[in-house]
Amino acid sequence: MxxxxxxxxxxxxxxxxxxxxxxxxxxxxxxxxxxxxxxxxxxxxxxxxxxxxxxxxxxxxxxxxxxxxxxxxxxxxxxxxxxxxxxxxxxxxxxxxxxxxxxxxxxxxxxxxxxxxxxxxxxxxxxxxxxxxxxxxxxxxxxxxxxxxxxxxxxxxxxxxxxxxxxxFGKNEPTEDEKEEASFDLEAFEAEEDETEPEYDNTRPLKICIVGRPNAGKSTLINRMLGEDRLLTGPEAGITRDSISVDWEWQGRSIKLFDTAGMRRKARVQEKLEKLSVHDALRAIQYAEVVVIMFDATIPFEKQDLHIVDLIHREGRAPVLAFNKWDLVPDKQAALKELHEKTERLLPQLRGLRTVTLSGQSGKGLDRLMEAVIDADKTWNRRVATSKLNQWLDDVQAHHPPPAVSGRRIRFKYITQAKTRPPTFVAQCTRPEGLPASYERYLLNDLRATFKLPGVPLRLYLRKGENPYGNRKRNTSK
The missing domain is CATH 3.40.50.300 (P-loop containing nucleotide triphosphate hydrolases)
Structure with missing residues (x-):
């Protein structure tokens, strides 16, 4: 501009x-x-x-x-x-x-x-x-x-x-030809330095959305990241209304941070303005890549906290749990053990979910949070080769075959990764409508463990294979 x-x-x-x-x-x-x-x-x-x-x-x-x-x-x-x-x-x-x-x-x-x-x-x-x-x-x-x-x-x-x-009219800015020439020289330089394409692009801007219940410390954390009082903060709950985006840089990486309004239980949201604020927060989540869910470490795992995590899972974003106000927790070792146990028990749909303890007020734990964010984004963007997936599928069927339904065993023929962000897989099998949900969960959990995809949503879609002889006319001549 x-x-x-x-x-x-x-x-x-x-x-x-x-x-x-x-x-x-x-x-x-x-x-x-x-x-x-x-x-x-x-x-x-x-x-x-x-x-x-x-x-x-x-x-x-x-x-x-x-x-x-x-x-x-x-x-x-x-x-x-x-x-x-x-x-x-x-x-x-x-x-x-x-x-x-x-x-x-x-x-x-x-x-x-x-x-x-x-x-x-x-x-x-x-x-x-x-x-x-x-x-x-x-x-x-x-x-x-x-x-x-x-x-x-x-x-x-x-x-x-x-x-x-x-x-x-920006007459002092470089012309398009000058920009193109500078870009060309940079690309040539990078090509000479490294001809191999990296597995993870750590140069692209990363969109991070901060969500949580009111007064969890979202705006305070972003102000600490920026090193200035860019966002309005205070002891009053519900100060933030709009979803505010700010630009930041961490270790040379361009970051766009989204601060959002506190999200209360739907039954408590009565006023029109709060409904608009929550809708704005939901829109910010949809456009984010990694979502940091802020928990108040002094009262973690409220029912609304779990609803927010489940929402992020359904939206397919890469989640990171941040337990804020950790400096106010008296027995930190016992509290940490309890947090890990509750995370695994209450959020089984996101096994290996990344959790970080921090203090948004002092900034302690900020580097650990960003390392968890980058790690979550890498996993969210990970792609698995089709050959490895099908070798895994053969091994799974050999050690734990799908159950028989109505006397007929379901057989998997092929699997591939359709897309990333989040990792989404498509498997071809006979009678997909009869496959029990428990076996689908088993496949997803084994996929997560085998290919190191912890803490991000996974999608598995089942497709019925076409019968190659289905369209042939039956030969009745003798």
Missing amino acids: TFTVAVAGRPNVGKSTLFNRLVGKRLALVDDQPGVTRDRRSGNARIGDIKFEVIDTAGLEEADQASLEGRMRAQTEQAIIDANVTLFLIDARAGVTPMDKSFATMLRRAGKPVILVANKVEGRKGDDGFYEAFEMGFGEPVPISAEHGEGMADLRNALVEAVGEDVA
């Missing part, structure tokens, strides 16, 4: 609606209730021929620094500092309020370019507020309707004027 734009303003003026309009997706939660957005959320935006990074922020409110609202304001102020230009939204229908004037003063002190945007002007209902906005001292406001997409061309022109054409 060529430049960064922060969207700021008091609560409920339409910041998240404009953010979604600019990125072209419903990434940010939108609701009539004020104060929905709490953390900074960034996305790749575009208006016509200009592209930029846009940051959605929490509503600006006057509050004590130690309060939740005060910490939300600090996040917004940091976004304004990081941005090249700020879009200062007001609600044209409500007109200029004393809170708007207060934050206009704060924006002037920041010393960054500001574009005053009068939102909700559709149907001429915001005309009075639009003209009133001139007194704010930021020049002529840009009238828009974020909900209906009106005024986007004027907003584009205002952004180009604020940052300059060189920045807006």
